Amino acid sequence: MTGASRGLGRHAAEHLLRHHPDRHLLVLNRRPGLAAELAAGTGNRNVSEITCDLASFADVRRAAAEVDRPLxxxxxxxxxxMQSTRETTADGVEATFGVNVLAYHLLLNLLLPNFAAPARIVVVGSDVHDSAHNSMGLIPPPRWTSPHELARPADGGGKEGRRAYATSKLGVLYLVHALARRLPEGVDAYTYNPGLVPGTGLARDANPVARAVFAGVGRLLRATPVATGPEEAGRLLAEAMAGPRPGPSGSYVDRGEVVRSSAESYDERREEELWAAADELCGITGAERRTA
Incomplete structure (x- = not known):
């Protein structure tokens, strides 16, 4: 699991450890010590960790090589x-696209030989991938272009940084659809939409004004059916991973229910273009592809 240190991810990890104690949880995290925190907080020591920085292809490769067990x-x-589209990963890729899309493409391809059916892959998406989604003007709609262009940093401010986030979540759907077509029988892949979850710290890289706006809107929405609290969102995410099979591989799971994602998210040409470009951008070699 990635993203288990805070917010809904922390609640999901704790739920898995408390309610599925027979399953070993391996967390990938930038800082050491998370496994010990989770074990102490849940009383379940069936958890271990590998340090991994998703903003570095080299570190993703090192971490994947350390996974020595069936999954x-x-x-x-x-x-x-991010606040802008100027920030880059260690490999010079625009940070949002690099972490939210390319890092998962690389990591999952490297881990594929470890999956033993029945197995399930869940990558968190967002309803902001849909241009018709009403995000109260906080997140501009996605703007898909060629993957190589999306990977290039650009001189874009806060609005474009948030647009890059929405676009990356559209990319997650494309990636999962392409992956589902390639997985062996018994290994399923899903995109999971947790909905609006205020208080997760997702906007922590925004400027102070933007953070205040996000926080204010979040406080207003917490008492409405529009929002889901981090604990409940984490529970639903954990059950998408460990509960009954949600539906056919490649499905979009919205807070526990399989639904259709946006019309734009079903585009096999874009999906295959992204897959090929991601191979190139991540530097996936023939040997790595053969082991997958």
Whole structure:
């Protein structure tokens, strides 16, 4: 699991440890010590960790090489929402696209030989991938272009940083659809939408004014059916991973229910273009592809 240190991801990890104690949880995290925190907080020591920085292809490769056990599941929750499109990963890729899309493409391809059916892959998406979604003007709609263009940093301010986030979540859907077509029988892949979850710290890289706006809107929405609290969102995410099979592989799971994602998110040409470009951008070699 990635993204288990805070917010809904922390609640999901704790739920898995409390309610599925027979399953070993392996967390990938930038800082050491998370496994010990989770074990102490839940009383379940069936958890271990590998340090991994998703903003570095080299570190993703090192972490994947340290996974030495069969896997029955993968939960990709870590993600970025940046203030701009100027920030880059260690490999010079625009940070939001690099972490939210390319890092998962690389990590999942490297881990594929470890999956033993029945197995389940869940990557967290967002309803902001849909241009018709009403995000109260806080998140501009996605703007899909070529993957190589999306990977290039650009001189874009806060609005474009948030647009890059929405676009990356559209990319997650494309990635999961392409992956589902390639997985062996018994290994399923899903995109999970937790809905609006105020208080997760997703906007922590925004400027103070933007953070205040997000926080204010979040406080207003917490008491309405529009929003889901981090604890409940984490529970639903954990059950998408470890509960009954949600539906056919490739499905979009919205807070526990399989629904259709946006019309734009079903585009096999874009999906295959992204898959090929991600191979190139991540530097996936023939040997790595053969082991997958």
């Amino acid at each position: 029955s599941g993968f939960l990709g929750n870590a993600g970025l929402q």
